[in-house]
Amino acid sequence: MTEKSYHIITFGCQMNVHDSQWLARALTARSFVEAPLEDAQVVIVNTCSVREKPEQKVMSALGRIRQVTGGSPHVLVAVTGCVAQQVGAAFFEKEAQVRLVAGSDGIANAPAAIERLLAEPELRLSLLDFSSSYLEREPGADGPCGPVAHVNIMQGCDNFCTYCIVPFTRGRQKSRMSAAILDECRLRIAQGAREICLLGQNVNAFGRDGHGDGLSFARLLHQVAGLPGLRRLRFVTPHPKDMSPQDIAAFAELPQLCPRLHLPLQAGSDSVLKRMHRRYDSAAFLDLVSRLREARPDLALSTDLIVGFPGETEADFQATLDMMRACGFMSSFSFCYSDRPGARAALFPDKIAPVIQQDRLLRLQALQEELGQQWLQARTGTETSLLLEGRSPKARMDTTDPPALTSWQGRDPYGVPVHVYLPEHADHTGRMLSVRITNAKKHSLQADALEAPW
Ligand code: SAH
Ligand code: SF4
Numbered sequence: 001m002t003e004k005s006y007h008i009i010t011f012g013c014q015m016n017v018h019d020s021q022w023l024a025r026a027l028t029a030r031s032f033v034e035a036p037l038e039d040a041q042v043v044i045v046n047t048c049s050v051r052e053k054p055e056q057k058v059m060s061a062l063g064r065i066r067q068v069t070g071g072s073p074h075v076l077v078a079v080t081g082c083v084a085q086q087v088g089a090a091f092f093e094k095e096a097q098v099r100l101v102a103g104s105d106g107i108a109n110a111p112a113a114i115e116r117l118l119a120e121p122e123l124r125l126s127l128l129d130f131s132s133s134y135l136e137r138e139p140g141a142d143g144p145c146g147p148v149a150h151v152n153i154m155q156g157c158d159n160f161c162t163y164c165i166v167p168f169t170r171g172r173q174k175s176r177m178s179a180a181i182l183d184e185c186r187l188r189i190a191q192g193a194r195e196i197c198l199l200g201q202n203v204n205a206f207g208r209d210g211h212g213d214g215l216s217f218a219r220l221l222h223q224v225a226g227l228p229g230l231r232r233l234r235f236v237t238p239h240p241k242d243m244s245p246q247d248i249a250a251f252a253e254l255p256q257l258c259p260r261l262h263l264p265l266q267a268g269s270d271s272v273l274k275r276m277h278r279r280y281d282s283a284a285f286l287d288l289v290s291r292l293r294e295a296r297p298d299l300a301l302s303t304d305l306i307v308g309f310p311g312e313t314e315a316d317f318q319a320t321l322d323m324m325r326a327c328g329f330m331s332s333f334s335f336c337y338s339d340r341p342g343a344r345a346a347l348f349p350d351k352i353a354p355v356i357q358q359d360r361l362l363r364l365q366a367l368q369e370e371l372g373q374q375w376l377q378a379r380t381g382t383e384t385s386l387l388l389e390g391r392s393p394k395a396r397m398d399t400t401d402p403p404a405l406t407s408w409q410g411r412d413p414y415g416v417p418v419h420v421y422l423p424e425h426a427d428h429t430g431r432m433l434s435v436r437i438t439n440a441k442k443h444s445l446q447a448d449a450l451e452a453p454w
């Protein structure tokens with residue numbers, strides 16, 4: 001075991017990934033080093049409870065940690081995030097190695113708590129209180145940032161969709177002060193970011209909760225897009241009901257705003273949407289899509305979908321498939337509904353049998369494969385720009401003459417991975433490159449460079 005070393009295991013959404021990255025920077029600033037699980041003194045499990053499966057994964061991760069570390073009392077295990085918020089101090093009874101439980105707002109103080117726990121081996125701490133406003137966090141270790149940076153703009157959610165645990169685990173919505181958001185964006189750009197993705201559970205309700213400074217989401221988009229050096233702007237996740245005319249207009253007005261929008265539909269049937277408490281119906285969603293496409297004709301949409309919500313009939317399910325075709329989603333995340341204790345739908349009658357849920361999920365995913373392939377195929381022959389991220393994971397050397405070409409991976413404005421051969425000798429990371437798409441693979445594209453990036 002290496003003294004002052006840490007290992008982080010992350011489950012869940014982009015916000016959890018972002019929290020884990022921050023934990024790593026904050027521990028690095030306290031002179032901790034990263035280590036493999038078998039070597040680490042501190043093991044952090046950053047958890048998700050949005051569905052049954054991720055929650056089960058957390059429990060099996062704790063079992064694996066016990067196995068790998070032999071249950072050593074010298075290894076400090078911290079459970080953070082949404083399951084920690086829910087289960088709380090009961091974790092201390094479940095697993096003897098767990099000495100820190102930190103919920104959504106408690107994470108901000110987790111690095112200091114870890115130092116204290118290492119100094120006081122008998123102590124256990126739980127950080128479960130929700131703060132009354134967005135908690136700014138210590139900046140953590142400085143260092144270069146990749147070409148894409150994620151920046152939190154809020155915490156929590158007020159929507160209480162009936163299937164969802166998030167408002168309970170992340171607490172009420174709290175917007176961050178816009179000055180702090182803009183400062184973090186400037187810092188990331190100075191560290192090398194060319195693309196910024198604004199994060200939150202309900203980003204387009206930013207500024208409406210009375211905790212921040214009241215700047216609207218559309219104004220925030222304008223201010224971030226205007227930062228010198230920024231080439232691309234994205235955000236995730238917006239709620240369809242909160243999309244203002246100004247948000248839609250931003251897609252026409254801001255060239256930095258990428259023509260890709262993740263817009264969670266969840267279901268196509270109006271009665272299911274009503275019971276989900278989504279507060280839009282299929283007609284309103286289609287109207288929103290057409291207004292967005294009017295503002296930005298090259299817009300591509302992706303979505304989240306749930307199958308087998310309580311009471312969902314085959315006709316309801318067919319309505320979801322119809323909406324998928326009507327919207328032409330380029331991709332989607334799809335899930336079988338699972339009961340979340342505390343969420344209202346857990347009490348709804350007419351639960352759908354798992355075999356039926358699974359059958360619907362497979363049919364939905366088959367349709368999505370078809371729509372995704374159609375969308376990718378239609379891209380071949382078009383010109384676009386890439387933000388280069390690094391060598392392709394499975395880079396093959398090109399053997400043509402002159403040699404020394406390597407496959408690089410970039411993302412197009414839709415966030416699709418695109419592979420392109422470039423000269424080996426230079427580091428192209430963070431550069432923009434004009435390309436022509438030559439070929440569509442299953443979930444990625446191949447392209448030829450239209451210019452020399454060096
Ligand atoms: N705030 C975002 C993301 C919420 S969680 C939004 O409103 O879209 C991510 C996705 O998990 C949701 O969009 C939903 O599709 C899915 N999800 C949430 N609770 C679920 C549950 N109980 N069962 C199945 N899927 C669920
Ligand atoms: Fe959950 Fe709905 Fe909030 Fe998204 S908007 S986090 S699905 S309650």
Ligand code: F3S
Pocket residue numbers: 011012013014015016047048049050081082165166169170
């Ligand atoms: Fe999971 Fe919490 Fe995110 S429940 S999806 S980690 S907000």
